[in-house]
Amino acid sequence: MKIQMLGIAALLPVVVLAFSSCSTAPEGKDVQLTPVKAGEPGGVMDATYKETATIKDINKATREITLATKEGAETTVTAGPDVANFDQLAVGDRIKTTLTVHLAVSMRKPGEPAGNDVAASMETAPPGAKPGVKLAGTMEVTATVEAIDLNNRTATLRFPDGTSKTFEVRKDVDLTRRSVGEEVMIRATQALAISVEAP
Numbered sequence: 001m002k003i004q005m006l007g008i009a010a011l012l013p014v015v016v017l018a019f020s021s022c023s024t025a026p027e028g029k030d031v032q033l034t035p036v037k038a039g040e041p042g043g044v045m046d047a048t049y050k051e052t053a054t055i056k057d058i059n060k061a062t063r064e065i066t067l068a069t070k071e072g073a074e075t076t077v078t079a080g081p082d083v084a085n086f087d088q089l090a091v092g093d094r095i096k097t098t099l100t101v102h103l104a105v106s107m108r109k110p111g112e113p114a115g116n117d118v119a120a121s122m123e124t125a126p127p128g129a130k131p132g133v134k135l136a137g138t139m140e141v142t143a144t145v146e147a148i149d150l151n152n153r154t155a156t157l158r159f160p161d162g163t164s165k166t167f168e169v170r171k172d173v174d175l176t177r178r179s180v181g182e183e184v185m186i187r188a189t190q191a192l193a194i195s196v197e198a199p
Contacts, residue, residue: 041155041173042105042184049099054199055091067095084124085131092199093130100191108142108183130196138189145182150175157184 056074057066063079063086079086125132143157146164153175156166169175 039172039174041107041169041178044105045101045103047101047103049097049101051097053095053097055089055093055095058089058091060087065089079131083131085127085129088128088130089196090198094197094199096193096195096197098193102189104185104187106185107178108185130198132195133192134194135192136190138187140185140187143184143186145178145180145184148175148178148180 051069053067053069055065056068058064063083064076065079066074066076068074079089123134141160143159145155146158147156147166149155149166153169153171154166155169155175155178156164158164
């Protein structure tokens with residue numbers, strides 16, 4: 001089970017919520033949105049995603065694990081060599097995953113340093129224990145306003161990887177005060193915890 005922190009593409013749905021007037025959370029997710037300031041684009045969002053699955057089968061030769069959710073959906077994953085304590089896994093064990101994301105989206109002030117930095121840390125389970133991992137990371141990305149559509153109230157942002165995405169803009173934001181070429185700072189702090197528990 002190779003673990004990776006979310007990239008900017010995975011965060012786009014939360015960026016959409018931060019820019020738009022939508023304040024409802026995706027089903028099964030705990031999301032709270034706070035606008036930075038009335039009339040200003042952006043916002044601060046905290047989201048928590050939780051999932052629990054049960055190990056239905058383990059192939060120790062291939063290191064393949066079949067997982068089943070409480071809804072009955074099954075998937076097979078391969079535990080890479082970086083998964084410590086693989087031999088401690090057993091059929092019936094429950095794998096609990098919790099991902100928390102703190103996202104801040106705001107216009108970057110003139111002269112403020114652009115950020116496209118990533119920092120991360122990892123903590124694994126001690127030898128002999130059930131496998132588990134805790135990951136934490138912070139990612140900062142600066143996007144550029146590529147286009148503004150006043151009639152449809154949308155703004156298109158271009159990201160450092162060259163991709164572009166169009167967002168709806170909240171009704172309280174005066175788009176006539178915004179211009180192409182302005183920069184948007186997106187800072188995301190993520191924490192991922194995976195634990196394995198015996199039934």
